[in-house]
Amino acid sequence: MTDSTPQAILAGNEAEYTARVAPGGAAFSAPDSLSLLEAALLEGVRLPSSCRNGTCRACMSRLLAGSVRYRIEWPGLSPDEKDDGFILPCVACATSDVVFEPVAGA
Numbered sequence: 001m002t003d004s005t006p007q008a009i010l011a012g013n014e015a016e017y018t019a020r021v022a023p024g025g026a027a028f029s030a031p032d033s034l035s036l037l038e039a040a041l042l043e044g045v046r047l048p049s050s051c052r053n054g055t056c057r058a059c060m061s062r063l064l065a066g067s068v069r070y071r072i073e074w075p076g077l078s079p080d081e082k083d084d085g086f087i088l089p090c091v092a093c094a095t096s097d098v099v100f101e102p103v104a105g106a
């Protein structure tokens with residue numbers, strides 16, 4: 001029988017991490033080949049989003065633990081915002097287990 005879990009569908013040589021959304025602690029698997037937003041949606045975890053390309057900032061979140069890399073060279077964050085721990089989950093891929101808190105619209 002074929003394994004049809006998201007993890008099996010995405011199987012390959014990619015690393016897979018655990019992402020947790022604060023507050024509340026919803027958790028989902030975050031393969032390094034998917035953005036955090038894509039990985040969340042794949043597992044039914046809803047996050048704020050709009051453009052999904054790193055420009056509108058609707059998904060802006062604060063990274064509380066872990067690390068990410070970006071798919072695009074200049075995600076819509078200032079250097080100060082990056083230094084302060086803000087991320088854009090629609091274009092950020094986990095490079096470790098992560099915990100983040102959506103802040104857009106706060």
Ligand code: FES
Nearest residue numbers: 050052057059090
């Ligand atoms: S959804 Fe627009 S920047 Fe993430």
